[in-house]
Amino acid sequence: MKTQTVARRRALVLGASMAGLLTARVLSEHFDQVTILERDTVTAEPQSRKGQPQTRHLHGLLASGLQMLAHYFPDLPDALTENGAIVGDMAEKMHWHSYGGFRQRFHMGLKGATMSRPLLESLVRQRTLARPNITLRDNTAVKGLVTTTDRSKVVGVEVESRGASTHNETISADLVVDATGRGSRTPQWLTELGYAAPAESEVKVDVGYATRLYRRDPSDPLGQDWILSTPEAPRESRFGGIFPIESDRWIISIGGWAGDHAPTDEEGFLAFAHSLPNPDIYRIISQAEPLSKIIAYKFPASLRRHYEQLERFPQGLLVLGDAISSFNPTYGQGMSSAILQAAALDKILAQKSVAPELLARTFFKAAAAVVDTPWQLSVGEDFRFPQTTGPKPAGVDLINRYVAAVHRATRFDPEVGRAFLKVMNLLEPPTSLMTPGMMWRVWKANRANRQESRRVTEERAAQVAV
Ligand SMILES: Cc1cc2nc3c(=O)[nH]c(=O)nc-3n(C[C@H](O)[C@H](O)[C@H](O)COP(=O)(O)OP(=O)(O)OC[C@H]3O[C@@H](n4cnc5c(N)ncnc54)[C@H](O)[C@@H]3O)c2cc1C
Structure with missing residues (x-):
C-alpha cells in the first residue's frame, strides 16, 4: 500500500506522443492506474498521426534523451537497432559541415539514434503499454478540465469519445498531466477558471x-x-x-x-x-x-510558457513537453527535453513528502531548469540572424561571437568537439565551454583556422598568377 500526501489512485495523461508516453511510464511507478487520453486513432505499427504532423520530418534523438529512455526501457537501444535504426557514437557518425568545414570525427562513446520518428514512438509506446497499470484510450479528445466547486483543484477532465457513436463523458483523476503539445489549451482553461495564463516568450x-x-x-x-x-x-x-x-x-x-x-x-x-x-x-x-x-x-517561432512564474495554479494539474516549451526544431532537442522533464517529475514524486499544494510549483521549477539549457542554446543561435525577433537574452551577441569560435574550433581540436557535443546533447551546461582551459584551446584552434585560411588564399592567388 502506498503512503503519500498526494492521493495516488488514478492519473490521466493528455496526449500520447513522446511527452505523454514518458509521463505515463513515470507515473505508473507512483499511481495505481494511469490512463493516456489521445485524440487521434493510434495504430500498433509506426505511423505519423494528424495530431503530430512534425513526425514526418527528420528526427534525431540526442544522447541525453536516449540515455534516459534506456533508463526507463533498458531494452530500447537494442530494439531500435533490431528494427533498423542506427544507434551509434555521435562523434563518429556525424559527417557535419559547419562554419566553413567539417567538424573532426573521433571516438567518444556518446550514443544517439536516427530512425523515423514513428518507429521510435511505436517502440516507446509498446513498452509503455506493456506496463500492467497503463491504458491508452485513443479517439478521445479532451475538451476541458473538471474542478472542485471552488476551482482550487482539478479532479478530472471532460472528453469527447469518438467511436461507433460520439459521446461526452467525465473522467475523474487525482492528477491530470497535459502533454498535448504546443497547441495545449491549458492557458485558456486556466483563464476560464479565473487563474492567470502563463507569460509567454x-x-x-x-x-x-x-x-x-x-x-x-x-x-x-x-x-x-x-x-x-x-x-x-x-x-x-x-x-x-x-x-x-x-x-x-x-x-x-x-x-x-x-x-x-x-x-x-x-x-x-x-x-x-x-x-x-x-x-x-x-x-x-x-x-x-x-x-x-x-x-x-x-x-514560425519558438515558444516558452513560464508556468514556473505563476503565483496561483490549481492542484491536481501539471503541464509537460512541448506544451511548456517548443524549440526551433533544427537543434533536435524537443524529445529529449520532454523526456528529461518526465524524469524530473519522477524524482519529485519519489519524494513521498511532497504536499499536493506544492507539487505544481515544485515541478514547474524543475521543468524550467530542464528547459533553460535547450532554450538558451537554440534562442542564442537564432539571434545570430538579424531577422529573429523576441526577448533577446542579455549578452547574447558577445556569447555568440565566442560560440562561433567554438564551432570553428571543433574542426581542429577533438577536445573542443567533445565538450561541444556534451553541451549540444544536453549533458553539460553551456558554461562548461567557458572554462579558462577550454577558452585557450578554442583560441589556439582558431589561430590554426586562420593560418589554414591564409594558406588556402595564398595557394589560390599563386594558382591565378601561374
Ligand atoms: C519539424 C520538426 C522536427 C523536429 N525534430 C526533432 C528532432 O530531431 N529531435 C527532437 O528531439 N525533437 C524534434 N522535434 C520536436 C519533437 O517533435 C517534440 O518535441 C516531441 O514530439 C514532444 O512533443 P509532445 O509529446 O510534447 O507533443 P506532440 O508531439 O505535439 O504531441 C501532442 C499529442 O497530444 C495529442 N492531443 C492534442 N490535443 C489533444 C486533446 N485535446 N485531447 C487528446 N489528445 C490531444 C496530439 O494528437 C498528439 O498526439 C521536431 C519538431 C518539429 C516541428
Whole structure:
C-alpha cells in the first residue's frame, strides 16, 4: 500500500506522443492506474498521426534523451537497432559541415539514434503499454478540465469519445498531466477558471522544412552516417540533414531561417540541396530513388510558457513537453527535453513528502531548469540572424561571437568537439565551454583556422598568377 500526501489512485495523461508516453511510464511507478487520453486513432505499427504532423520530418534523438529512455526501457537501444535504426557514437557518425568545414570525427562513446520518428514512438509506446497499470484510450479528445466547486483543484477532465457513436463523458483523476503539445489549451482553461495564463516568450525564427524519403544503399561509404550541414550565420541561412533510417531509407530535411525555405517541387528541392556547403547531401539525393513526395513544415517561432512564474495554479494539474516549451526544431532537442522533464517529475514524486499544494510549483521549477539549457542554446543561435525577433537574452551577441569560435574550433581540436557535443546533447551546461582551459584551446584552434585560411588564399592567388 502506498503512503503519500498526494492521493495516488488514478492519473490521466493528455496526449500520447513522446511527452505523454514518458509521463505515463513515470507515473505508473507512483499511481495505481494511469490512463493516456489521445485524440487521434493510434495504430500498433509506426505511423505519423494528424495530431503530430512534425513526425514526418527528420528526427534525431540526442544522447541525453536516449540515455534516459534506456533508463526507463533498458531494452530500447537494442530494439531500435533490431528494427533498423542506427544507434551509434555521435562523434563518429556525424559527417557535419559547419562554419566553413567539417567538424573532426573521433571516438567518444556518446550514443544517439536516427530512425523515423514513428518507429521510435511505436517502440516507446509498446513498452509503455506493456506496463500492467497503463491504458491508452485513443479517439478521445479532451475538451476541458473538471474542478472542485471552488476551482482550487482539478479532479478530472471532460472528453469527447469518438467511436461507433460520439459521446461526452467525465473522467475523474487525482492528477491530470497535459502533454498535448504546443497547441495545449491549458492557458485558456486556466483563464476560464479565473487563474492567470502563463507569460509567454516567443522568438520568431521563420524556419521552414522540406522533407523527402529516399532509398538507401547501406554499402554507400556514407550509408550509416548522419550527414549535416548547418549555416555560418548570418552569412548563410540554410541547413540540411540526411539521416539513415530503418528499411534502408534516407530521410532528408532541408530548409532555412528567416523565410529562406526550400521549394517542394523536384527541381527547386534539388537546387536547394545543391546550394548547401556539405556536397554529400546533394550527391546522395541526386543519385538515389525517391520514395515519397516532398512535404513542407513551417515553424514560425519558438515558444516558452513560464508556468514556473505563476503565483496561483490549481492542484491536481501539471503541464509537460512541448506544451511548456517548443524549440526551433533544427537543434533536435524537443524529445529529449520532454523526456528529461518526465524524469524530473519522477524524482519529485519519489519524494513521498511532497504536499499536493506544492507539487505544481515544485515541478514547474524543475521543468524550467530542464528547459533553460535547450532554450538558451537554440534562442542564442537564432539571434545570430538579424531577422529573429523576441526577448533577446542579455549578452547574447558577445556569447555568440565566442560560440562561433567554438564551432570553428571543433574542426581542429577533438577536445573542443567533445565538450561541444556534451553541451549540444544536453549533458553539460553551456558554461562548461567557458572554462579558462577550454577558452585557450578554442583560441589556439582558431589561430590554426586562420593560418589554414591564409594558406588556402595564398595557394589560390599563386594558382591565378601561374
Ligand atoms: C519539424 C520538426 C522536427 C523536429 N525534430 C526533432 C528532432 O530531431 N529531435 C527532437 O528531439 N525533437 C524534434 N522535434 C520536436 C519533437 O517533435 C517534440 O518535441 C516531441 O514530439 C514532444 O512533443 P509532445 O509529446 O510534447 O507533443 P506532440 O508531439 O505535439 O504531441 C501532442 C499529442 O497530444 C495529442 N492531443 C492534442 N490535443 C489533444 C486533446 N485535446 N485531447 C487528446 N489528445 C490531444 C496530439 O494528437 C498528439 O498526439 C521536431 C519538431 C518539429 C516541428
